[in-house]
Amino acid sequence: MTILSTRMLVELDETMPLRTSDDVVRVRQAVRARAAGGGFTLVDQTKIVTAASEIARNTVDYGGGGELRIEMLRHGQRRGVRLTFSDQGPGIADIELAMKDGYTTGKGLGLGLSGSKRLCNEFAIKSSPGQGTVVTLARWK
Amino acid sequence: MSEIPILKIGDCLLVSIQVDMHDRLAMALQDDLTQRIVADRARGVMIDISALEIVDSFIGRMLNNIAAMSRVLDAVTVVVGMRPAVAITLVELGLALTGVRTALNVDKGLALIRSIIDDSEHPDARRAG
Numbered sequence: 001m002t003i004l005s006t007r008m009l010v011e012l013d014e015t016m017p018l019r020t021s022d023d024v025v026r027v028r029q030a031v032r033a034r035a036a037g038g039g040f041t042l043v044d045q046t047k048i049v050t051a052a053s054e055i056a057r058n059t060v061d062y063g064g065g066g067e068l069r070i071e072m073l074r075h076g077q078r079r080g081v082r083l084t085f086s087d088q089g090p091g092i093a094d095i096e097l098a099m100k101d102g103y104t105t106g107k108g109l110g111l112g113l114s115g116s117k118r119l120c121n122e123f124a125i126k127s128s129p130g131q132g133t134v135v136t137l138a139r140w141k
Numbered sequence: 142m143s144e145i146p147i148l149k150i151g152d153c154l155l156v157s158i159q160v161d162m163h164d165r166l167a168m169a170l171q172d173d174l175t176q177r178i179v180a181d182r183a184r185g186v187m188i189d190i191s192a193l194e195i196v197d198s199f200i201g202r203m204l205n206n207i208a209a210m211s212r213v214l215d216a217v218t219v220v221v222g223m224r225p226a227v228a229i230t231l232v233e234l235g236l237a238l239t240g241v242r243t244a245l246n247v248d249k250g251l252a253l254i255r256s257i258i259d260d261s262e263h264p265d266a267r268r269a270g
């Protein structure tokens with residue numbers, strides 16, 4: 001692969017608010033529409049939408065609300081979708097612990113972060129106490 | 142009351158989830174179903190999820206809870222119609238739904254509920270027959 005072809009292009013960039021559980025439903029629908037439009041298979045669409053639903057709920061329930069940025073990417077012949085969830089909530093003190101299967105501070109199953117990571121090709125989380133949380137997911141087709 | 146109708150067929154309750162549920166709606170359905178099991182003396186609960194495009198950990202937990210609550214109330218829950226893409230995603234997410242009985246469609250679900258109820262009422266029938 002030449003250096004030129006590895007340049008990544010952002011073809012579409014939009015932001016949506018995440019305040020309520022209705023917004024979580026809207027996020028699922030928007031991510032579904034983008035992934036379907038990007039030519040993702042049904043299984044890949046389902047994985048990225050499910051991951052988006054998990055992280056969106058975290059943003060609303062634990063982060064006190066925030067926003068989602070959806071980007072459609074092109075990298076050479078590959079197309080991808082990148083989702084960035086950000087909030088200004090209390091943040092996560094121990095990210096390693098939060099990423100463990102079954103760990104939860106709420107009443108969930110503790111699968112949100114760890115499960116979403118398994119459903120995506122790229123996963124990054126940036127957080128510290130009092131500084132909010134930014135979770136970035138990407139899936140490539 | 143949730144906005145999702147609960148239909149009574151004989152001693153079974155049937156729910157077909159046709160909308161993309163927000164979390165409060167999922168919790169309301171869980172509460173309504175539990176009430177109806179007692180009020181209608183239901184022995185079986187069938188939940189059709191063939192219209193659901195995703196099952197995330199919250200909805201998965203709701204299905205698990207309904208199955209557990211109905212068991213305590215002497216009813217059996219069967220989830221039917223899960224889409225293949227949803228099944229693949231659920232397992233990868235880490236949610237095996239181990240407490241929930243499943244069937245491919247409504248017909249098979251009803252047959253499964255029938256056989257479980259019959260077995261519990263006549264535990265020796267199968268051996269004798």
